[in-house]
Amino acid sequence: MSLLEIQDLRVNYGGIKALKGISFTVEEGEIVTLIGSNGAGKSTTLKAISGLLKPAAGKIMYGGRDITGLDAQQTVDQGVVLVPEGRKIFPNLTVLENLKIGAYLRSDKGKIQQDLERVYDLFPRLKERSWQKGGTLSGGEQQMLAVGRALMARPRLLMMDEPSLGLAPLVVQDIFKIIGEINATGTTVLLIEQNASAALKLARRGYVMVTGEINLEGSGSDLLANPSVQEAYLGSQSRRHARL
Amino acid sequence: MSFSTFIQHCLTGISLGGAYALISIGYTLVYGILLLINFAHADIFMMAGYFMIFAMASFPWQVAIPIVILATVVLGVVIERVAYKPLRNAPRMSVMISAIGVSYLLQNLATYLFSALPQGYPTIPPLKKVIQLGSVTTSLVTLITPVLTILLVILLMLLVRHSKFGMAMRAVSKDFETSQLMGIKINRVVSYTFAIGSALAAIGSILYFTDRMSVTPFSGTMPGLKCFVAAVLGGIGSIPGAMIGGFIIGITETFLVAFGYSTYSDAVTFLFLIIILIVRPTGLLGEELTEKV
Numbered sequence: 001m002s003l004l005e006i007q008d009l010r011v012n013y014g015g016i017k018a019l020k021g022i023s024f025t026v027e028e029g030e031i032v033t034l035i036g037s038n039g040a041g042k043s044t045t046l047k048a049i050s051g052l053l054k055p056a057a058g059k060i061m062y063g064g065r066d067i068t069g070l071d072a073q074q075t076v077d078q079g080v081v082l083v084p085e086g087r088k089i090f091p092n093l094t095v096l097e098n099l100k101i102g103a104y105l106r107s108d109k110g111k112i113q114q115d116l117e118r119v120y121d122l123f124p125r126l127k128e129r130s131w132q133k134g135g136t137l138s139g140g141e142q143q144m145l146a147v148g149r150a151l152m153a154r155p156r157l158l159m160m161d162e163p164s165l166g167l168a169p170l171v172v173q174d175i176f177k178i179i180g181e182i183n184a185t186g187t188t189v190l191l192i193e194q195n196a197s198a199a200l201k202l203a204r205r206g207y208v209m210v211t212g213e214i215n216l217e218g219s220g221s222d223l224l225a226n227p228s229v230q231e232a233y234l235g236s237q238s239r240r241h242a243r244l
Numbered sequence: 245m246s247f248s249t250f251i252q253h254c255l256t257g258i259s260l261g262g263a264y265a266l267i268s269i270g271y272t273l274v275y276g277i278l279l280l281i282n283f284a285h286a287d288i289f290m291m292a293g294y295f296m297i298f299a300m301a302s303f304p305w306q307v308a309i310p311i312v313i314l315a316t317v318v319l320g321v322v323i324e325r326v327a328y329k330p331l332r333n334a335p336r337m338s339v340m341i342s343a344i345g346v347s348y349l350l351q352n353l354a355t356y357l358f359s360a361l362p363q364g365y366p367t368i369p370p371l372k373k374v375i376q377l378g379s380v381t382t383s384l385v386t387l388i389t390p391v392l393t394i395l396l397v398i399l400l401m402l403l404v405r406h407s408k409f410g411m412a413m414r415a416v417s418k419d420f421e422t423s424q425l426m427g428i429k430i431n432r433v434v435s436y437t438f439a440i441g442s443a444l445a446a447i448g449s450i451l452y453f454t455d456r457m458s459v460t461p462f463s464g465t466m467p468g469l470k471c472f473v474a475a476v477l478g479g480i481g482s483i484p485g486a487m488i489g490g491f492i493i494g495i496t497e498t499f500l501v502a503f504g505y506s507t508y509s510d511a512v513t514f515l516f517l518i519i520i521l522i523v524r525p526t527g528l529l530g531e532e533l534t535e536k537v
Contacts, residue, residue, distance in 0.1 A: 052425070
């Protein structure tokens with residue numbers, strides 16, 4: 001049984017059909033990536049899974065249970081955690097509060113403290129800045145905070161929306177390395193990226209989305225080698241990121 | 245003006261300011277969370293005045309005060325549920341219009357139910373107790389109001405800064421969607437915010453009307469506007485700002501009246517509004533508004 005199984009998911013934004021019936025699966029322990037250009041429906045997919053958007057039709061099965069149409073609070077409680085596009089850390093909360101609010105629904109104080117230590121081990125910078133307001137951090141630090149905050153919810157399925165957006169190449173490299181480490185500890189990752197080559201190198205499998213539909217799927221390496229993918233999404237990027 | 249009259253006016257001003265401060269906090273809290281100027285807040289305050297009249301008709305003041313606070317909280321939360329919650333994703337202007345509608349609804353409802361004639365506000369015996377401080381004579385309410393206001397503000401700030409709920413409030417005030425992703429129930433946070441604002445308005449109304457002695461369906465309008473100005477003056481969204489704004493306006497108003505310029509006392513309040521909007525639009529303690537990206 002897959003950890004996440006999307007069946008014929010359709011989402012409308014006003015009159016626009018943002019998702020026209022997509023289906024895909026994510027197995028426990030995998031890193032799966034959705035790639036595609038702007039407006040392909042990648043973010044919409046993640047928002048629908050996390051409950052921020054209500055699907056018009058289709059099914060979202062998670063751990064064998066139907067979670068279609070649940071609220072964000074309920075999906076988070078079940079371990080489906082989204083790191084939103086643009087990081088969206090709380091600028092008026094301290095770094096420590098940002099991390100604590102990630103564990104908002106948990107009441108196991110001792111374990112929350114353990115997880116906090118774990119996040120601080122993963123991102124020592126955050127520990128140094130724990131009393132600073134989130135808004136004073138640099139872009140890369142904010143991304144680390146957003147990932148750390150998500151980890152505080154003990155995700156079983158960690159969904160990341162464009163973690164590399166607006167970050168310097170070196171920082172992107174760090175973030176991707178950490179996504180790999182998080183995955184190695186058993187957390188399943190569903191990753192959306194415009195930086196397709198980096199995502200495909202990291203992911204076991206990938207899906208290519210075009211205007212609300214999935215039109216290609218395969219292993220990360222197959223998609224990397226696929227000529228149409230190279231032409232459409234890698235292009236000059238593949239050369240730029242060849243060094244990564 | 246003799247020294248003792250001066251002190252007398254100071255006390256009256258601080259006391260009026262305290263009542264204003266408690267009402268201003270309701271504006272500032274709701275604005276902080278929903279970016280909504282809750283025009284109905286003034287009328288919630290007015291309704292609290294009527295609740296007291298009815299509560300005191302059948303209960304002693306010790307029972308009446310909690311009843312009034314509870315009834316006002318229920319009114320505030322119900323208004324939010326009925327008039328604002330369905331518009332959560334609507335443009336801000338729609339919610340504002342809904343708030344103006346609720347304001348008129350409450351005023352007209354009060355006129356219909358209680359008539360437009362002033363109703364005598366009941367006397368709460370301990371608040372009216374006369375106190376002699378040297379050559380200054382004052383009632384206990386004048387002394388209690390500022391102390392109670394500052395105490396409540398400190399409690400509220402502790403709640404906002406150091407409790408888990410306060411953390412959720414601050415998160416919701418910045419970003420609804422991301423707060424939901426943390427598992428925060430937005431509607432619950434909003435309801436509690438209205439509950440707190442309404443409870444403070446109820447306490448403010450008891451302190452305010454005890455001095456004024458009567459309530460009409462329009463008793464809320466002018467103090468409501470002034471308290472909104474106080475909230476803007478202090479920096480809307482800031483709790484200590486609202487308190488400071490309330491005190492500034494209360495004291496200024498009292499002294500204008502004392503010097504014989506009572507005709508201008510309302511005008512000066514709005515002059516403050518204009519000046520602060522020109523000179524420092526974020527208010528005394530308000531933070532710079534950064535556009536959400």
